[in-house]
Amino acid sequence: MPELPEVETVRDGLQRWIVGRAVATVQASHPRALRRHLLGRQEFEGWLAGRQVESVRRRGKYLWVEFAGERRCLVAHLGMSGQLLLQTPETTPSRHTHASFRFADEGPELRFVDQRTFGGLYLDDLESAVSPARAASSGSSSRAGSSGSSGSDDSSARVPHSIAHIGLDPFDPSYSIDSAIARIRQKRSGIKRVLLDQTVVSGVGNIYADESLWRARLHPEREAAVLRPASLRTLLDCVHEVMSDALSVGGTSFDALYVNVNGESGYFARDLDAYGREGQECHRCGTAIRRETFMNRSSFFCPRCQRRA
DNA sequence: CTGTGGTCCTGTATGC
DNA sequence: TGCATACAGGACCACA
Numbered sequence: 001m002p003e004l005p006e007v008e009t010v011r012d013g014l015q016r017w018i019v020g021r022a023v024a025t026v027q028a029s030h031p032r033a034l035r036r037h038l039l040g041r042q043e044f045e046g047w048l049a050g051r052q053v054e055s056v057r058r059r060g061k062y063l064w065v066e067f068a069g070e071r072r073c074l075v076a077h078l079g080m081s082g083q084l085l086l087q088t089p090e091t092t093p094s095r096h097t098h099a100s101f102r103f104a105d106e107g108p109e110l111r112f113v114d115q116r117t118f119g120g121l122y123l124d125d126l127e128s129a130v131s132p133a134r135a136a137s138s139g140s141s142s143r144a145g146s147s148g149s150s151g152s153d154d155s156s157a158r159v160p161h162s163i164a165h166i167g168l169d170p171f172d173p174s175y176s177i178d179s180a181i182a183r184i185r186q187k188r189s190g191i192k193r194v195l196l197d198q199t200v201v202s203g204v205g206n207i208y209a210d211e212s213l214w215r216a217r218l219h220p221e222r223e224a225a226v227l228r229p230a231s232l233r234t235l236l237d238c239v240h241e242v243m244s245d246a247l248s249v250g251g252t253s254f255d256a257l258y259v260n261v262n263g264e265s266g267y268f269a270r271d272l273d274a275y276g277r278e279g280q281e282c283h284r285c286g287t288a289i290r291r292e293t294f295m296n297r298s299s300f301f302c303p304r305c306q307r308r309a
Numbered sequence: 310c311t312g313t314g315g316t317c318c319t320g321t322a323t324g325c
Numbered sequence: 326t327g328c329a330t331a332c333a334g335g336a337c338c339a340c341a
Contacts, residue, residue, distance in 0.1 A: 116319050315339090322333105324328105
């Protein structure tokens, strides 16, 4: 459920609440939450005990916690319904609490709550940054001036090995809109499907895909490869813009399933133009927003502003 | 290799 | 009321 703005809201909350604190004990109670940690629950709990949190990072919808002096990190993905909450140890854990992290200072503990269990936690090694964007850097209007071009891997570019295949998100300092355009044009598929492909540009899910396409006036099933570069640039600008707008108000919440680390909802739901608005008037032209299902999920769009051809 | 569809879960809303 | 069905912010993996 959570897309980039929601995950970034959570990351920001974690950054403020757990950096510098030392983990005391970890209890992982649900095996499915650790299914991607192949060394088992005991190893997971045991390794984390005593580690001091150094930073909390994100790429797309993936989060990870780095520890002082360690190459190994804690990776989290919230799936459709995952939450990371800071609660006092006295707070009764809600049902679906699948892991708890207690800290040596006995302050608020971190709890992973996940109703549908599509999310998960695991430990993984950081790999040295191997410029993930080099694939599509062909013509490149070489303006490598500002940021020391020689690929001097700044440490913030290190990502866990298991998410090296995830594309840069539009908020990443290394993100290049030209590379993204080039990659999209290589795809033989509908544009919405490409937006949802996390190996191209990461962080976009069903809500922000529909919102971006509405802003850019593109039909979700337009073939990606035939779109003009200028249209794709507009679309990617809209992707960045809509996610920035959402982030500024704490993300999109329809119910209590998406909340920040303090359990509070975001307010972007009231600003949506397409997603979830079937039958309501398009905010541009007044035509009824249409809902169609494909890819086993819903797409909302304006049949007048967003023509298929 | 690339693109597509099924599948993993629980809970809520809607309809017969 | 009961029961069945549809649908939900996602990603992986087996197949054509």
